[in-house]
Amino acid sequence: MKIFITRIIPEAGLQLFRDAGIEVIQWEEKRELTQAELIENCKKVDGLLIAGRGNIDAEFLNECKHLKVISLFATGYDNVDIAEATKLKIPIGHTPDVLSKATADIAFLLLQNVARKAFFHHKRIINDDWNFFEPLANIGQDLQGKTLGILGLGKIGYEMAKACKGAFEMDIIYHNRSTNKEAEEKLGARRVSFEELLEKSDVISVHANLTDETKDLFNREAFAKMKPIAIFVNTARGPMHNEKDLLEALKNKTIWGAGLDVTNPEPMHFDNELLNMANVAVLPHIGSSTAETRNDMAVLSAKNAIAGIKGERLVKVVNSAIYE
Numbered sequence: 001m002k003i004f005i006t007r008i009i010p011e012a013g014l015q016l017f018r019d020a021g022i023e024v025i026q027w028e029e030k031r032e033l034t035q036a037e038l039i040e041n042c043k044k045v046d047g048l049l050i051a052g053r054g055n056i057d058a059e060f061l062n063e064c065k066h067l068k069v070i071s072l073f074a075t076g077y078d079n080v081d082i083a084e085a086t087k088l089k090i091p092i093g094h095t096p097d098v099l100s101k102a103t104a105d106i107a108f109l110l111l112q113n114v115a116r117k118a119f120f121h122h123k124r125i126i127n128d129d130w131n132f133f134e135p136l137a138n139i140g141q142d143l144q145g146k147t148l149g150i151l152g153l154g155k156i157g158y159e160m161a162k163a164c165k166g167a168f169e170m171d172i173i174y175h176n177r178s179t180n181k182e183a184e185e186k187l188g189a190r191r192v193s194f195e196e197l198l199e200k201s202d203v204i205s206v207h208a209n210l211t212d213e214t215k216d217l218f219n220r221e222a223f224a225k226m227k228p229i230a231i232f233v234n235t236a237r238g239p240m241h242n243e244k245d246l247l248e249a250l251k252n253k254t255i256w257g258a259g260l261d262v263t264n265p266e267p268m269h270f271d272n273e274l275l276n277m278a279n280v281a282v283l284p285h286i287g288s289s290t291a292e293t294r295n296d297m298a299v300l301s302a303k304n305a306i307a308g309i310k311g312e313r314l315v316k317v318v319n320s321a322i323y324e
């Protein structure tokens with residue numbers, strides 16, 4: 001039995017494959033493998049563990065329909081044609097829960113950095129531009145008691161809401177497909193329409209899944225409805241905001257600032273204008289990137305892959321319909 005892994009993953013996951021007697025073939029080159037190379041490598045194995053990008057579309061799935069499992073080293077599965085995988089009865093595993101706190105921490109970190117322009121001031125010091133105490137300079141904004149609007153109050157959104165409530169006693173409003181009872185009871189969160197979320201939030205933090213419905217949701221029209229002091233934070237997926245419209249909204253002061261762990265496209269080009277704006281903080285998609293979380297992701301994704309190869313139900317499966 002063999003598994004192909006598209007990146008070098010933490011040892012804790014590799015050990016589980018050894019214990020299960022499954023041979024590991026890892027892609028060790030720094031560059032991203034091409035779709036043709038992905039297909040070629042998958043032809044020789046029973047399962048695929050995919051970390052990073054990778055387009056698991058209908059064409060790939062039909063070329064590799066012998067795969068007993070595709071295990072994502074991620075919780076987001078927007079790069080997979082789930083309907084086709086389900087039709088072909090290929091189980092898709094993912095790694096929810098274990099990364100919720102780490103990812104929400106990055107949303108929280110971005111929010112504070114933007115509110116106080118911390119990344120910008122750090123850059124100024126590097127450029128020998130230390131501005132001594134000036135009452136009218138280096139001005140950020142308080143977060144205390146402000147309104148946090150969450151788009152997609154699922155696992156990560158809940159952790160972000162909890163952090164903001166605890167640290168800044170923020171009022172929480174949210175737009176979600178369903179009511180989140182726990183957030184309403186424990187955090188006093190209130191479910192609102194998308195329009196109300198845009199109009200009432202001082203901070204909008206995006207935590208929904210990327211789908212046809214959420215793609216390009218934050219566009220010129222949406223930014224125009226937001227408050228001029230609003231801070232936009234996206235740690236979910238870059239295509240949920242329109243980057244040209246975001247730049248324009250920031251330049252025109254339609255909104256106040258933005259914190260991005262995900263960009264559109266990804267990677268963001270180093271000379272992108274957003275990177276030179278004082279009220280913008282950008283990170284290279286590091287939401288789940290802590291030693292502890294990556295270890296847990298390695299273990300969970302390996303457990304999913306091993307179960308799939310053995311023909312057992314995955315621990316965390318996206319397309320549970322295949323078992324019905």
Ligand SMILES: NC(=O)C1=CN([C@@H]2O[C@H](COP(=O)(O)OP(=O)(O)OC[C@H]3O[C@@H](n4cnc5c(N)ncnc54)[C@H](O)[C@@H]3O)[C@@H](O)[C@H]2O)C=CC1
Pocket residue numbers: 075076077096097099100103151152153154155156157175176177178207208209210211213214235236237261262285286287288289
């Ligand atoms: N920056 C990073 O490194 C990471 C990013 N992510 C992203 O975060 C996303 C969320 O992860 P979780 O919180 O674990 O997922 P989740 O499934 O627990 O939460 C997503 C929430 O979004 C809601 N939602 C989906 N479509 C919606 C719509 N059209 N309108 C309103 N609400 C909608 C769902 O009902 C759900 O409550 C992932 O799909 C992934 O794209 C996840 C982990 C790390």
Ligand SMILES: O=C(O)C(=O)CO
Pocket residue numbers: 073074075076077099287288
């Ligand atoms: O889990 C995900 O969806 C990520 O984006 C990376 O952890």
